[in-house]
Amino acid sequence: MQKTISTQQYENFTTSRSERLDKTYDRFQISQLEIHCEVISQEDENLKLLRSLPSAWNNIALYHRNKYDLDKMECVMIGLTL
Template structure:
């Protein structure tokens, strides 16, 4: 049951316009850890792209630049 809830939270993850980027990232990392606890493996590339897609529109230019980086699949914290 918890795995299903965590998976849904991951799929629906979005950043709030009023939330600082570090808070968004911390919340995202906690969700990733929960998924790992339940043996759900998400590639680094998918994690990176999901986080970038979750950012508010004010981050569109930066997110576009990051998505087009050739090493998006290996970028980590």
């Protein structure tokens, strides 16, 4: 049951315009399914985080999706804060 709830929380992860990026990332890390022995690929993790950003971040998210090799980037958060 806990695994199902965690999966739903991960799938439904979103951010708000008023939330700071570091807080978003902290919440995102908590929502990871790895705590339930499921491994999420680095690319999927990065894409999920980019998709969860508010619409004001669309241009930045698009830039990161096109510029970086998201399966090799340790965390898209690093690129967003540069």
